[in-house]
Amino acid sequence: MSIRKTMAIFKKQIKDTLKNRTVLIQFIMFPLLTIIINSAMQVEGMPKNYFVVLFATMYIGMAPLTGMAAIISEEKEKNTLRVLMMSNVRAGEYLIGVGAYIFLLCMLGAVVFGIVGDYQGSAMLQFLFVMSIGILTSLLIGAAIGTWSKNQMSATSITIPVMMIFSFLPMLAMFNESIGKVSRLIYSQQINNLMSNIGVLELSFENVFVIAANMAVVIALFVIAYRRSGLA
Secondary structure, three states: OOHHHHHHHHHHHHHHHHHOHHHHHHHHHHHHHHHHHHHHOOOOOOOOOHHHHHHHHHHHHHHHHHHHHHHHHHHHHOOHHHHHHHOOOOHHHHHHHHHHHHHHHHHHHHHHHHHHOOOOOHHHHHHHHHHHHHHHHHHHHHHHHHHHOOOHHHHHHHHHHHHHHHHHHHHHHOOOHHHHHHHOOOHHHHHHHHHOOOOOOOOOHHHHHHHHHHHHHHHHHHHHHHHHHOOO
């Protein structure tokens, strides 16, 4: 594993994203919406940081997942990955470089959510820690989809329904108990629950088990996708 090659991939993604507004806007949209709506709407009786938690959950289920899948599938389609592999860049170096870049972008967005929510000190650390777990899980899902897909079109056809489930199911669960029973089985719902209790954060067995089980399934799917399709 070469740190130099991994950093080269990281820097490459910075340049590519600045040119690709479609990918870049995914990391800006929800933090910006949160700033606008949180300052413009004050509804009596609404839970504190309702919009921060709502949009942060949607952000976790959408931005890292779609970003990772889009980058990998695009570079597979354009044969960029094949060129990188022929240049002695290992799959692990590439995935870590891309993943670290998207993770950093998403965590910058998480900081914005935390500032809007007025979290301070230990509360801010709790918030960022919870978001980082959700972001990491979504990254793995995006990597599995991107690896499985032959091109951007096929990746998009898989990404959109998956993204909708993880982004919107926790919101729908607020209004429907039946949906809530299903939603509690996915990591984004557990992340939403944890973010709703920042400041008095207590990890329950259900939180840990569901998130860990989701990550285990995602890792297994990525391994299967990699063995089936590879990155080239």
